[in-house]
Amino acid sequence: MPDWYLILNGVLIGIVVAAPIGPVNLICIRRTLAYGRTNGFVSGLGAAIGDAVFATVAAFGLTALSTTLVAVGDWLQAIGGFFLIGLGVHTFLHIPVDTKEVNVKTTGKLAAAVMATFVLTITNPATMLGFVAIFGGVGGLVTTEPSMLTAGLLVVAVFVGSALWWLGVTLTVGLLRDRMTDQTLILINRISGVLIVSFGIFIIGRLIYMSVA
Structure with a gap:
């Protein structure tokens, strides 16, 4: 019989780690407005897959991998920071397409959309440490020797929770899409681009400051 307490906590954890407004939320909102809900x-989902990877590390107690991620954390964050800067510039310059043309023009871009948010999520090892802390503090969800079934169930629940958050965000934002003019969408792209670049500059700047401090 499924452990519904474990499943519920996993879903809630997935929502909690996905909810904070940051570059990934901003990217998903912008892409929903530009290309549609799908x-x-x-x-x-790219971010949800990244969350599931970190949840796997925490739930299965993969200490060696966890230590490695922390050891190369600065490099990963630097990659993520430069990636954000490039993505922000692209967003700023991009002209939104008409939603009627979305299915024809963007089908081949779905894989790239997944990869972009996955990279941004996986290059933030602090998220993995957050999972370890959350799992350890919620009813003993992580033990020194968790069963494979328990750990696997928890990882799936985290993925579902994260995916539900993104579904809610895109459905909500999608309701506003048809009410916006092309000029409004272009303005949103400009603002989103500036904010995404700002996130990237902040990450790089913080790393430089920490290295010289």
Whole structure:
């Protein structure tokens, strides 16, 4: 019989780690407005897959991998920071397409949408440490020797929770899409681009400051 307490906690953890407004939320909102709900939701799934990877590390107690991720954390964050800067510039310059043309023009871009948010999520090892802390503090969800079934169930629940968050975001934002003019969408792209670049510059700047401090 499924452990519904474990499943519920896993789903809630997935929602909690996905909810904070940051570059991934911003990207999913922007892609939903530019390309439609499907593209926005698929973008969110990239982040959900990244969350599931970190949840796997925490739930299965993969200490060696966890230590490695922390050891190369600065390099991963630097990659993520430069990736954000490039993505922000692209977003700023991009002209949104008409939603009627979305299915024809963006089908081949779904894989790229998943990869972009997955890279941004996986290059933030602090998320993995957050999972370890959350799992350890919620009813003893992580033990020194968790069963494979328990750990696997928890990882799946985290993925589902994260995916549900992105589904809710894209459905909500999608309701506003048809009410916006092309000029409004272009303005949103400009603002989103500036904010995404700002996130990237902040990450790089913080790493430089920490290295010289």
